Structures are given as C-alpha cells and as structure tokens.
Amino acid sequence: MASDINHVILIGRLTRDAELRYSGGGMAILKFAIAVNRRKKNGEQWEDEVSYFDITLFGKSAESLKDYLVKGKQIAVDGELRQSRWEQDGQSRSKVEIIANNVELLGSGGGAGGGSGGGGGTPRPQTSRPPANRPAPPEGEDSFGPGADDFEDDIPF
Numbered sequence: 125m126a127s128d129i130n131h132v133i134l135i136g137r138l139t140r141d142a143e144l145r146y147s148g149g150g151m152a153i154l155k156f157a158i159a160v161n162r163r164k165k166n167g168e169q170w171e172d173e174v175s176y177f178d179i180t181l182f183g184k185s186a187e188s189l190k191d192y193l194v195k196g197k198q199i200a201v202d203g204e205l206r207q208s209r210w211e212q213d214g215q216s217r218s219k220v221e222i223i224a225n226n227v228e229l230l231g232s233g234g235g236a237g238g239g240s241g242g243g244g245g246t247p248r249p250q251t252s253r254p255p256a257n258r259p260a261p262p263e264g265e266d267s268f269g270p271g272a273d274d275f276e277d278d279i280p281f
Contacts, residue, residue: 136159136198141156142193151183153181155179157176157179158199179224181227200228202226203223205221
C-alpha cells in the first residue's frame with residue numbers, strides 16, 4: 125500500500141519582514157509570507173498571476189534566519205502543508221499554511237544580505253532544519269493576526 129506524501133517546494137519573494145515570536149515553552153516561531161509569480165496565457169496575451177503563501181519556521185533556525193528574511197528577499201522553502209480549522213462567529217473557517225523544514229536565501233534582492241554580485245559582505249545562503257518534534261501552530265490562530273490578507277502595499281514588485 126502506498127503512503128501519503130505532503131511535500132511542497134516554493135521559490136518566491138517575501139511580502140514583508142519576518143516576525144519572530146516565542147511559544148510559552150520558549151520555542152522560536154518565525155512567521156512570514158512569500159509571493160510566487162507565474163505567467164499564464166489569456167488568449168493572445170501573457171499575464172502574470174501571483175499566489176501568496178503563509179509560512180512558519182520553528183526552532184533555532186527561525187532565530188538565526190530572522191534578520192535575513194526581509195521584504196523583497198528571494199527565498200526557497202521546502203516544507204509541508206498544514207490545514208488549521210476553527211469556528212469564528214458561527215462560521216467554519218480554515219487556513220492552509222506551509223510549515224518549513226528548510227529555508228534557503230537566494231539571489232541578491234531585498235534587505236539584509238542583498239547586494240550585487242558575490243561581494244565579500246554578502247552572507248552565504250543559509251539553510252535551516254527545525255527539530256523533528258516541532259509543535260503545531262495554535263489552532264484557529266491567524267499567521268499574522270487581523271488583516272493578514274490585506275496585501276495592498278506589501279507586494280515587493
């Protein structure tokens with residue numbers, strides 16, 4: 125019998141600076157979002173379509189990458205999808221987010237670590253591997269709080 129697979133790999137740009145918080149037990153929790161572009165043909169015209177993804181990274185890797193995950197920075201994320209379900213004002217709600225297993229810094233665009241070429245001041249891409257026993261995010265809690273879906277001024281392109 126085949127086993128199920130839950131694996132996602134994305135490359136995109138951060139829509140805002142990452143937010144670092146700590147759980148009651150002292151576990152670092154880093155939350156951020158990326159925009160991933162794709163081109164699609166609509167008749168004779170090519171159009172850009174953007175998808176937004178909320179991502180959570182746990183543990184020491186979250187603490188070490190926080191300063192590098194700034195708006196506009198291109199990153200690669202390897203992780204798994206997790207769906208949270210809750211009830212709010214009598215309505216059933218759900219949200220799918222990515223729990224990151226590995227994050228790599230790419231390119232030279234955006235914030236800390238950004239620069240042109242391979243200059244000596246550019247930090248090497250970092251990867252992260254959270255502990256296998258990472259906690260699940262609190263059920264019913266939005267990744268970035270109220271207004272997380274308002275991306276009016278936060279699009280990095």
